[in-house]
Structures are given as structure tokens and as C-alpha cells.
Amino acid sequence: MTDCVNKERRVRVRFAPSPTGPLHIGGVRTALYNYLFARQHGGDMIFRIEDTDSGRFVPGAEDYILESFRWLGIDFDEGVSFGGNYGPYRQSERKEIYRKYVDQLLEAGRAYIAFDTPQELEAKRAEIPNFQYDASTRLQMRNSLTLSKEETDALITGGSQYVVRFLIEPGQDVVVDDLIRGRVVVNSSILDDKVLYKSADNLPTYHLANIVDDHLMEVSHVIRGEEWLPSAPLHVLLYQAFGWQDTMPRFAHLPLLLKPEGNGKLSKRDGDRLGFPVFPLEWHDPKSGEISSGYREKDYLPDAVINFLALLGWNPGNDQEVMTMQQMIDLFNLEKCSKSGARFNYQKLVWFNHEYIMSKSDEEVARLFLPVLAEKGVDAPFDKVVTAVSLVKNRVNFIHELWDNCSFLFKAPTEYDEKSLKKWWKEQAAETTAALCDFLEAQEDFSGETLEPKVMEWIAQNGYATGKVMNAFRVTLVGAAMGPQIFAITDFLGKEETLARARRALSILA
RNA sequence: GGCGCGUUCGUAUAUCGGCUAGUACUCAAGAUUUUCAUUCUUGCAAGACGGGUUCGACUCCCGUACGCGCUACCA
Numbered sequence: 001m002t003d004c005v006n007k008e009r010r011v012r013v014r015f016a017p018s019p020t021g022p023l024h025i026g027g028v029r030t031a032l033y034n035y036l037f038a039r040q041h042g043g044d045m046i047f048r049i050e051d052t053d054s055g056r057f058v059p060g061a062e063d064y065i066l067e068s069f070r071w072l073g074i075d076f077d078e079g080v081s082f083g084g085n086y087g088p089y090r091q092s093e094r095k096e097i098y099r100k101y102v103d104q105l106l107e108a109g110r111a112y113i114a115f116d117t118p119q120e121l122e123a124k125r126a127e128i129p130n131f132q133y134d135a136s137t138r139l140q141m142r143n144s145l146t147l148s149k150e151e152t153d154a155l156i157t158g159g160s161q162y163v164v165r166f167l168i169e170p171g172q173d174v175v176v177d178d179l180i181r182g183r184v185v186v187n188s189s190i191l192d193d194k195v196l197y198k199s200a201d202n203l204p205t206y207h208l209a210n211i212v213d214d215h216l217m218e219v220s221h222v223i224r225g226e227e228w229l230p231s232a233p234l235h236v237l238l239y240q241a242f243g244w245q246d247t248m249p250r251f252a253h254l255p256l257l258l259k260p261e262g263n264g265k266l267s268k269r270d271g272d273r274l275g276f277p278v279f280p281l282e283w284h285d286p287k288s289g290e291i292s293s294g295y296r297e298k299d300y301l302p303d304a305v306i307n308f309l310a311l312l313g314w315n316p317g318n319d320q321e322v323m324t325m326q327q328m329i330d331l332f333n334l335e336k337c338s339k340s341g342a343r344f345n346y347q348k349l350v351w352f353n354h355e356y357i358m359s360k361s362d363e364e365v366a367r368l369f370l371p372v373l374a375e376k377g378v379d380a381p382f383d384k385v386v387t388a389v390s391l392v393k394n395r396v397n398f399i400h401e402l403w404d405n406c407s408f409l410f411k412a413p414t415e416y417d418e419k420s421l422k423k424w425w426k427e428q429a430a431e432t433t434a435a436l437c438d439f440l441e442a443q444e445d446f447s448g449e450t451l452e453p454k455v456m457e458w459i460a461q462n463g464y465a466t467g468k469v470m471n472a473f474r475v476t477l478v479g480a481a482m483g484p485q486i487f488a489i490t491d492f493l494g495k496e497e498t499l500a501r502a503r504r505a506l507s508i509l510a
Numbered sequence: 511g512g513c514g515c516g517u518u519c520g521u522a523u524a525u526c527g528g529c530u531a532g533u534a535c536u537c538a539a540g541a542u543u544u545u546c547a548u549u550c551u552u553g554c555a556a557g558a559c560g561g562g563u564u565c566g567a568c569u570c571c572c573g574u575a576c577g578c579g580c581u582a583c584c585a
Contacts, residue, residue: 016585017585018584018585020584020585050585052584052585053583053584053585055584056584056585114583116583117583118582118583121582121583129511130511130512130581132512132581161583162583163583165583181515181516184514184515185514186513186514187513190512190513190514190581191513192581194582195582195583197583198583199583200583201583205582205583205584205585206584206585207585210585225579226514226515226516226578226579226580227579227580227585228579228580228585229514229515229579229580230513230514230515230579230580230581231580231581232514233514253515255515255516255578256578256579258577258578260521261520261521263577263578264577264578265578265579308522311522311523311534312522313522315522315523315524317524318524318533319523319524319532319533319534321522321533321534321535338516338522338523339515339516339517340515340516340517340577340578341515341516341577341578341579342521342522342523343521343522344521345520345521345522345535345536347521347535347536348521348522348534348535348536350535351534351535351536352535392547394547394548394549395546395547395548396547405546405547420545420546423545424545456544459544465544466544467544467545468544469544470544470545471544471545473544474544474545474546475545478545478546480545480546481545481546482545482546482547483545483546483547484545484546484547484548485543485544485545486544486545
């Protein structure tokens, strides 16, 4: 990371969602990259709410987004709910600010007022193919350019609704110097006179609010999704119109997250249809009542989600995959971000989840396992849970799967797996098990490490087949031919429980 | 349609003109294990296509194809 940061300028980045629903997993990645970048450069991470479209506001979305980041471990330095010296951070609370800058553009002749109604525009588009409100058409429309000053004022005072449009000079090449994509040049002639402000709700559109806020909040780097690349030239033009080109932030447009198979970007609707969540947390839609699953509720570890997401579009340049947040902060580099869209391959995420379970201590995993045990009605001492976890955690991809792998440690089998019985409970099984019970009854030290050699010796002396004896015995304890090392199980169960299980199986199966 | 961005194994990617294009996930096979797993080993599998530039191109340039994004008084 060399010339993408200016030493004289403090690094300040923002994540600025619009509260129209749950936070999309692609948005999480965008926020993550902003976060990594900010932390690496000792900069600030801002949380701004872009609620300039009152019609699409969804109650609860803001809290949902905030809670998502708390769960994921991405923290902000300032913004909505965090405070800071550049507020307010909710765009709906910055109306007067925008109005001031809109007027500035109007006075400078860089913008104009347009009275065309949405219906009129729609009709125009239906009438003229590829109609665009720009230099070639603006003089045929109802706006302050075609109307006299008096007519314009009369319309406004008369209560006519209007919008303010950005006047774009055609024929000039606009350069966007992107940190990921390099130099992107677009001719201004293909840009339309974008609506910057609407009188209907006295709110700006994204484009205006975005530039004004980023400028006022002294944002140094705009790291956002590729879907914004086409409008980046417009943003550059706006910075120029305001005379802010010298402090214009640097841009970095991230590649999109694509569906695992098929075409198109990963969308909110893909949700559970594809078998995995697209939201960090479960979302209950307040209007439709529809429930969309979330990674947290589906038992994914936040670190695993973060790690997986970080590598979808970026890599440290070596083969390292499992990284802590701090390592990612140290290694992150916008120049190492890929340019092409990344398919969302959740198989790899499952693998990451496994890796993260393995990397946690048995105590940590045990703590996460406790709620599952409680749900199953098991109230075991914590140290026993820790031991159980140590025995089976390498077998699972999810915390809840621990139960299927160690339930027999806490609950004696009530039935015996048919396949296991067929394979191991035959011929002399009952006989040897009964004999083994007698042998075990005589043992005083039941710890696995002392018991194992003794049992093996006993087996050898009697000329038994080790596999047959041990597996038959296993079935009586576990209920199936599965589970960890048998002496780890007897150790865990203890003498009393071990013998009780074996004898009960004997009475049922014999 | 227009404009922009992109294109290495099925997936995520490494390679910043030069050994048999590496790694991880997935999948398959084998080994290990008293069970089931784990683990280990091995294998499968890629530079969209066509032109250039060059002693030499996955890497640079042009074109084509394909994919994606944008094209709202949504962000």
C-alpha cells in the first residue's frame, strides 16, 4: 500500500447503507473492506444512514444493520448511534445542509429547476426510444432553462413540485482514477442531467447527498460496490462543480458477489432458495411477515463469515487463508482486490466454520455448546462439557452438530443402530461383552490410560479378536459403531455408568 | 439499444514477459484407525477465441465472443 493514501490527509471511510431492509452479505463485505482499510491506516470508520428515499424506508432496518456489525465484530468510530463531530449522520436530518448546496449550484448555473412530472417523463420515454434528459433534450422540456424567470418563480410559489437537475456539459472526458480498476474514462455526453433534489420531500437524491456528505465529513476514500462505477463520473463532475476537486476522495469500486451458480449477482431474493442465508442475521420483514434466515441463527461463527468474505475478492498475495481480523488488517491491500465478480461458494464458508471451531479452545467451544445442551435437557458440569468437546470437535462444521456426535456421553442409548448391530453384535458378542463386564468390575482405576493396556492384555490372554470385542462393547455404550476412542468414552462415563450401559444392552440384546 | 467493467482448474485465487501454471475448497482413490470421524498421501481439473508486439505472453495492445453492472424524482 503505497500511493493510495496521502500522508497529509487522515484516512476516513464510511459505510452508508440505506435502511430499506436487512443488510445484504455483499454490503457486509463492502463494510469489511472499509473497516480493514481504516484500521490499517489508523483512520476513522463512519456509519452514515442514507435515508433520502422516504418511500422505501423500512422500520427496524437501521437497528438490524447495527446489530449485524456488532455480531460480526466490525466497529465504527463515528456515525449514527456512535456520535462524532461531523453529524448529524442520518441524511434525513441534514435537509438544510443539502438545500444550501443545491442553491449554490443553482446560483452558479450548474444546475436548474425542472417541472416535468414523472408521468410526463414516462410518456416521453415511451414516445422516444432511448430518451435521456440531457443537453440534447433539456431545451424541449419544462424547466428554468426554457421558462422565463417570472414563469419559474410563479410555478414555484404556486406550489408546483419540481426537481433540481445537474447541468452536464456534453463532450468532455471525465476521468475516474479508481484504486482497483485504474483509469476509467467516460464522456460526459452519455451522462444525463441527474436529479439532485426533489421538492416533494425536500430531500436530495443519493448523488448529491453522497458528495456533500463525503466532502463535509472529510471522507478520504470511497470504497463501494461496482454498481456505482457508472455513476462515478457524475460524482467527479459534482466535486468539480462545487470546487472540491482537490479534496475529492479516492475511489475504489469492488467487484460484485455473484450467485453460486447461474447468472447474476447475489440478490436478496436468493436467500434461502439456494440453501444458505444472504443476511448476517435473521430478518423478519415488518410488512410481509416473511422471515429470511441469517448466518448467526444458522450457527455460523462471525469470525468464519468475516474470514470467508474477506477472501471473496481479495487475497493477501500468499497462500494464507485462515486469518485473524488483525492479520487481515495488517495485510489488506486495495491493489490486491480482484476486478472480476466472485461467486459466492458457501461450501468454502462451511469449511471456514470448521476451521474456526478447531482454532478455538475447548472451553470456548464448550461455552458455545452450552445453549444446545440446555435445549436438549442436559445439565452437565462444565468440565465434562469441555471434555466432550475435546473428543468430538474435529468432527463438526457447526456447533449444533456437536450434539449428534457426543449425545451418548450425556444420555445412555435407548436404542441400538441396526447396521452396527448387524456388523458387530453377532456370534460371541454377548459372551465376550459379559466377560468384559466382569473383568471391568474388578478394575479399580478406570482412567482410560491405565484401563486400555489392561483390557488389551486381557483380550490377548483370552485369545479374543480385538475388533470384535471392542466394537460389540462400543455398541453397548454408544448405541452405534461411531464415536471417539473407546477408552476415552469409558473414562468419560466412569465405571458405574459404563457397566450399567453394558449390562442393560446385554439384557436387551442377548 | 447505449455506456462501463470483467474473463486462469467446478469454485476462490497465485503468477506483476521466461522452469512440467502453484495453493485452498469440492470431488475421487489409497493409507492410517478396534468403530465412526479426524489425519496423511495421491489424483482429477484452467489461461474464452482470433490477431498482433516480442527471442519469448496467462501476463502488453487490438478485435470478437461471452458474462456482469448501470442506463429512475432507488440507493
